[in-house]
Amino acid sequence: MNSPDLFSTTRTIADLAAVRDAHAPIALDPATDMAPDHTSATRALSALWALVPYAERTGATPNDLESVLADLTADLRHLADRLGTDWHEITRRADGYYGDETGGTDQGPAPARRPAAPELEVIVVRDPDGPSVIEAFLDGVPVRPTEYVLDAGAGWHWEDWIEARDANLATASPAARAALLSHYDNPPGGQYVEDRDDAPWIDSVPAPAATVDGAAQ
Numbered sequence: 001m002n003s004p005d006l007f008s009t010t011r012t013i014a015d016l017a018a019v020r021d022a023h024a025p026i027a028l029d030p031a032t033d034m035a036p037d038h039t040s041a042t043r044a045l046s047a048l049w050a051l052v053p054y055a056e057r058t059g060a061t062p063n064d065l066e067s068v069l070a071d072l073t074a075d076l077r078h079l080a081d082r083l084g085t086d087w088h089e090i091t092r093r094a095d096g097y098y099g100d101e102t103g104g105t106d107q108g109p110a111p112a113r114r115p116a117a118p119e120l121e122v123i124v125v126r127d128p129d130g131p132s133v134i135e136a137f138l139d140g141v142p143v144r145p146t147e148y149v150l151d152a153g154a155g156w157h158w159e160d161w162i163e164a165r166d167a168n169l170a171t172a173s174p175a176a177r178a179a180l181l182s183h184y185d186n187p188p189g190g191q192y193v194e195d196r197d198d199a200p201w202i203d204s205v206p207a208p209a210a211t212v213d214g215a216a217q
Contacts, residue, residue, distance in 0.1 A: 012063045013055045020048040040102055088173075148172065148180060153189030158196040 054075075055068045080087045118139055125133040136145035148168050152161070165184055169177055185202045 011065075013052065013065070013068065016048055016065075017052045017056075019045070020052055043101060146171075146176075148176065150180075150183050150187050151189070152187045153192040156193045158193055158199065161193050161196075 051068065051072060054072050058071065077087050080090060121137040121140075122145065123133075123135040127133070132147070134145045134147050136143050156164075168180055169184075172180055181202060187201070190196075190201065
């Protein structure tokens with residue numbers, strides 16, 4: 001059993017390498033009777049076999065462990081993008097695994113203050129003669145926005161409305177798709193959609209893309 005004190009004096013990549021070299025990797029079983037702090041130390045040890053070589057190959061600053069961890073996490077996200085997997089699903093599962101392995105108790109240091117909720121800023125520039133320009137910033141960092149516009153009073157014909165609706169539902173994330181479905185079901189201004197007659201707003205819509213472990217098929 002690995003003691004949670006293994007990491008108490010680690011301050012640099014060299015320290016982490018020494019801890020790694022002193023402890024052979026062990027097979028990890030999700031079912032464990034270890035106390036949460038021992039479970040956390042054991043699983044942290046297994047991660048050293050990825051972190052230390054990564055830091056050594058990238059020439060990371062030896063004593064800036066947070067930057068090394070952030071850089072590796074960012075590169076894992078790049079890898080997830082290239083493999084076509086859903087990063088948000090990956091992090092959701094990771095949080096779940098962490099909770100299962102630690103009994104729901106955060107093993108990290110207590111934050112100095114409660115983190116503020118993320119702030120999303122969206123700038124929309126509407127061009128009456130062309131497409132809108134949209135910029136979004138999450139906590140001040142530019143992010144790529146996806147726009148879904150429901151404007152039933154904008155002179156739609158029913159067949160065009162269905163085509164646009166289905167295209168949006170086919171590409172939206174699960175959370176956005178659920179929200180879109182609720183809005184597409186009797187949208188405001190729906191009486192202005194031409195040639196709809198009495199067709200139901202939500203009848204036959206495309207199912208979301210099938211996924212296996214978060215990857216679209």
